[in-house]
Amino acid sequence: MNRPTVRISPGGTRRGNSAPAVRRVRSVSPPAWAVKTDFCLTALGDSLRIESPRTAGPTPPFWPSRPPHFARTSRLSRNRMSRHIRTASRAGATSWGHAAIGFALLAATGAFLASRPQTARADDTAVATAKGSVAKDADAKDAAANNAALVEERLFSSVKYLASDELEGRGIGTKGLDAAAFFLAAEFTKLGLRTDAVEGTPFQNFKISLRTQLGPKESNRLAFVVPKGEADKTETVDLELGKSFTPLAVGGSAKFDLPLVFAGYGITAKDEGYDDYAGIDVKDKAVVILRHNPQVDQPGGLFTTGHGPSRHATFDTKISNAYQHGAALVILVNGSAEIEKQIAGHQRRWLESTDKLAAAHAEFKKIENPTSEQLAKHREETTKLSDEIKKYAQRWQDATDPLLEFERAGSDNNGRKIPVVFCTRAAADRVIKAALGKDLATIEREIDAGAPAAASVTGTEGGQKATSDASVSTPPVATEPAEAKPDDGNSKKLPKPTPRSAALGVCRAVGETAVTREDASVKNVIAVLDGEGPLADETVVIGAHYDHLGRGGSGSLARGSTDIHNGADDNASGTAALLEVARSLATEKNEGPRRRIVFMAFSAEERGLIGSAYYVNNPVFPLEKTVAMLNMDMVGRVSDNKLIVQGADTADEFKAWVEKANETALFKLTHQPGGFGPSDHASFYPKRIPVMHFFTGLHSDYHRPSDDYDKVDVAGMRKVVEMVTYVATQVAEKPERPTFREGKQPAPRRGGGDRPYFGSIPDFGEPVDGLKISGVTKDGPAAKGGLQGGDIITMLGDNKIGNLEDFDAALRKFKAGDKISVAVKRKDEALKLEVTVEEPR
Template sequence: MRFTKHLAGALTSLVLPTCIPADALSLREHVEFLASPYLEGRLTGTTGERIAAEYLSAQLRAKGLMPLQGHESYLMPFDFVGGMSDSGSTLSLLARTSNQMFAGEAVNALSFSNNGSVTAPVVFAGYGIKTPDSSETPYDSYHGLNLEGKIAVILRYFPEDTTGDFRRELSRYSGLRFKALHAREAGAAGLIVVTGPNSPNAGKTVPMGFDTSVAGSGIVAVSADASFGESLFAGHEKSLQQIQDELDDGNPHVSGFELPGKKATISVEIEREKRIGNNVVAMLPATDGVSDEYVIVGAHYDHLGYGAGGNSLAGQDEGKAVHPGADDNASGVAVILEMIDSLAGRERDRHLVLGFWSGEELGLIGAQAFADEEVVPSENVAAYLNLDMVGYVADNSLTIQGVGSSNEWPSMIERANIRPGFDLTLANDPYLPTDAMVFYQNDVPILSFFTGAHEHYHKPSDTPEKLNYKGMDRVASLVAAITGNLLNAETPPVHVAVERSTQEGSGRSMGRVYTGTIPDYTAEVEGLMLSGVMKDGPAERAGLQEDDIIVEFAGQTVANIYDYMYALESVKIDEPVPVVILRAGERIEREIVPTVRK
């Protein structure tokens, strides 16, 4: 490990950029370089990512592309939090006669907390949930409480004995960031979260997790363990157990209360390791140089490093290994490099921008930084084409996602596909777990090209020799044809606003319920097709397997992933629920026991 790190360091300081090969490299050569172990999985903010960025710059330079207007370099750096640690946050409870201090294991700063110290009277605010006023059954833990300048103590999660739609609604607004926001808006100066005895992870602190945004939430916030809960309510007429029992049926009239005479001091010291990632962006200007409009083609080039960040699907026996990310997403990057020559040699009425994003695996932060910076204002972007995992062309099939983002796409795709001749699957949903979503949310019509999830996804086994390079070459010709048509089309495609199927379905966060299913995002079936199940997860224990289609979960019909996520919101941890699957057309009923997401 040390050896490779050392070598990579040597590569950046001495060898780059002059010795990077950049003459007419093949798709395979691009992928082999980017996925080589020396780049250590291209984790954003690491040396491996930086080497990849220099490699891409060298290719762009060799092909004669320019940086964006006003930029000297192809590299467009952005800040993000690359890691965080709690360097000794403390919590003190000050009663009339005592002063009790909690530290170490008993208290944990919340990842989005501001740093600082607050001393104030304590108010108990139930579960700290506020649902929108438009809700059918509004719920407001802060109703009637005065929190101005005080410290709110709240329970983690949401009332445990609620059911159905009401439970779903409460669960939706129970995220700690939401709760912190409402506490802050109610005037609270600090927030303490306690996990009640009736809840999963009872009495435990909230693990610090990882929040890539640099800014804090504007409030000092910690979680504290059962010992704090006990002390807080010592001498009170009810124990925390009794208090939670009363709250758990979700009765909105069970209110919080002040705790006269009790004050707390919260001191939070989080060290946020600020790091820098780099997008690599270049442009081919319109032929006559004059245009207000841009077509952007992009692919993320970062990956998971050694897989420590939680998105890895490596088995436990695989240890800490480089995640090469050949398909994800050296494949998409290589296809764009391959397309450049054909696009450079043609007339262009619009500017073409090529974007290699970093930070995708950490939550689309590179593409988001690019959009936020408004170097290319989104109203001037005619369309954005995205490639993410295009190396597994099999049976001549290719999926194009996000087609619902404009009505013009199907005929443009039909036309461009005549020569490459893929058997295409067009998927409409523009809310995708990839960089294209950032552009779509800025009202840009998008398409995202994808050859499907597979067994090597997010694993150390995603290596270059498994890719279909001939297939990728055909993907390049299809994307180049669509790009060419976009560059010269008389009118650009018109953005269509597609309603999102769920309010909080932000793709990656699945709440606290864990089932260990791996959805197949490409399958166009009625139901949720699985591309696999997590080892030893609830789904595997229930006997579910790859290619099963979940059609019912907890008594609710599942037509798509949103229905599934919606159904998940209503189930209880560790309680068996029925699941109905179709396996090779046969309807099979099983029981699954969801666990708590760790």
């Protein structure tokens, strides 16, 4: 079999070619992961590079065409190579690849030193800025300054590459994300770190949802069973896919034959005293729900916010609320306000285009003898305007009852299995009229007007209309108008809207949905600096996430942008810093540290800390012997010399070490308490592992395409690297492991939100039916109520919980001081607990 080999070049060139000549000096087996991924290590002159042995032409698309800096072979001493070889041989057969790296690098060092002058040289990418070698007799100050320049050059080079357009924003499912992973693996390998910790590779692979697609036409069907007129007679009305209805990507796949219930706008708003589900039973039924909210766009309306749509109007909230109430199918329908708004918009644009066309003709008529150029320009202008008029005329016509696009409500069901479809107003009206004797427009007006409901809505049984109090939502009607919410300062009071929800008699929804989800394989990249001595089986984790947003999407703050989001600060900066910390610790001395140091580059952090959550649920090294986790996220924008350090209170020793390191760095430190936060350290803290998170702060480019490499502060990054390296050394070398402490939680803040404090930490590592929690805050409501890390919350009060959105929406229905019944699944045991929630935090 043709196996990849390590090839060494003395640095010569082929005739007529500036590229270094490749001469085979020695052949040894590369690490297992390089074999599995069809890569080989190649030493070209001063650098090491990973290539694909089967690619004779262009560089593989998943590997950078222009890799940035590479470690000088001469920096890895013979003694250090020998140590790696000894370590690998002691570790056994699974580390023979690592031993091979040591032999190869030792051979590379010998070949290099034999063919080059014995002087220190800078990395290839640092030569231009280093301005030559440091003389042997230079004083220590000059040497330190030069070393700092080299560090900053490497940091800049790594950030520039990771944040290049070539890597496509390192989004999930992109080749650029894979290229970044292989780049990191290669860099770790060249530093002499062990890269075979996960089944012989540096890659801990896991799956994540990438995209959602509509299944085959025959598997996406919807029909309404409606009264035919005579007693006990019904007929089936089939809806056409793509014209009368469409499944939505936020829903699941299922076959159904369910009773229908009209649930108004699908809103439960305790504070506003409005509930579309009051008085109706939707458990295991299909609910028809209108978009938006009552009195939409009306100043002074109950749900008018003055700063955008009410949260009750969002798709997520409506679907979640239906799920919490036990619905088995959600059918969404346009409200009349939405249709009127779209028609008005298209009508306005159509009129504007016709006015422009008339104006263009009028201007052209003023020209007595137009030239050919003027004729051509006029023809081009009028053709363009005519096309616009046709376009807006068609949109005007289509807006009378538009279908929602497949992914318009979102692309992920977040673990829920409930199917969600969107149908035209005309199709829904046929059911509503047959069951209730009135159309949706009439019911919408009644809801807005707030008129009594008991005698105004009827249900149908066996085709006969009859009033039924049991099937009609009839909450108390306010005798005084609700206090109007200000919109523009001149709002008038409107009557409080009243729900008009009702069961729809014999009407049923029959059909099935097929929504397919494509997963992407992503990977954490793991490298190991093995410890030596009696503490070698204890682990220090140093981490940073290397993924970003790709071309935007739901996480982007540049709404609608499809430009590449390069994520230079978030988090190419932390990833580059991770490499430099690894370099510092790997080349610090010939013998290994007391404790094992594991460098982890996490993926899928931007999707909710998924990579780090996956690791702690599937640890490569025992968590009970993991003594600390240090995390770097967005460390590239030092402003006013400020550095934020979170978690120094999670171990007794941390703060003193940070303060000592800062005697050199001289940052203006801001300490934030606790170990929970929006980055990967939060996955480790619930496992009772001390954590520290290093962060230089937010900025206007955060999660936008403008977060580019030329804005990073490499001098500030270097100081962060030095601080993390110092703290990591203390953790790794001290005889005693850091003493874990429950960090303080933020104090309650008044008026800062409407969701009471529960005190649980969600676990995003694996999809489950419910909300899995990774831990609870010390002395928080959840902890006092008996919840534990690993529990799966399935009910909150009377609300069914399928994911984090359901939990968030359900929790908002309660207020501080309420005692909430919580149904929990703990392994194979079902528990009923009680939690008293506290003021928002």
